[in-house]
Amino acid sequence: MRAALMIVLGLVIGIVGTVFAMRALAERNPLPHAVMVTMGYHRHQLQQIVKGQHCDASASVNQLQHMEMISTDIPGAFPDAPAQFSDFAKQLHTTLQTASQSSPADCPALVATLKQVDHDCSQCHQQYR
Numbered sequence: 686m687r688a689a690l691m692i693v694l695g696l697v698i699g700i701v702g703t704v705f706a707m708r709a710l711a712e713r714n715p716l717p718h719a720v721m722v723t724m725g726y727h728r729h730q731l732q733q734i735v736k737g738q739h740c741d742a743s744a745s746v747n748q749l750q751h752m753e754m755i756s757t758d759i760p761g762a763f764p765d766a767p768a769q770f771s772d773f774a775k776q777l778h779t780t781l782q783t784a785s786q787s788s789p790a791d792c793p794a795l796v797a798t799l800k801q802v803d804h805d806c807s808q809c810h811q812q813y814r
Contacts, residue, residue, distance in 0.1 A: 720755060720762045724806075727752045731799055740792035746785055749798070753781040766813070773809035780805050 727748045734744055759774040760766070780801050789795040 716758075717762045720758050723755050724752060727755070728799075728802070728806075731795065735792055735795055735799070738792060740789070740795050742788040742790040745795050745798075746788045749781055749785040749789075752802070753778065753785050756781050770809065770813055773805065773812070777802070777805040777809070 730748050731745060734740055734748070756774065756778040759777070760771050763770060784798040784802070787794075787798075789798050
């Protein structure tokens with residue numbers, strides 16, 4: 686009886702230790718997840734600007750510039766990604782750069798910009814998510 690209890694206890698401790706080790710290994714590079722979460726945050730802020738009908742150029746350009754800067758980190762965050770992934774990241778960066786330079790001044794212009802950004806993001810997410 687004592688031996689069976691020790692075997693079960695050893696298995697439980699082994700399983701718990703394995704789970705902790707697997708989680709630590711999975712989280713060793715938080716940059717890819719952080720880049721995508723931050724992009725999503727700024728995209729959500731732009732959506733809130735549109736919903737609130739407060740589409741002045743300064744607020745939207747600020748968010749677009751943040752997204753543009755973050756988009757430069759995408760290839761570095763995914764160093765082992767195929768070349769097509771880098772092409773998608775470059776396309777997104779170009780779209781965001783154009784959008785921040787053109788400064789969408791009203792809600793219809795911002796919505797059109799968001800559609801293009803969403804299209805670029807969805808192309809990559811359909812392929813690599």
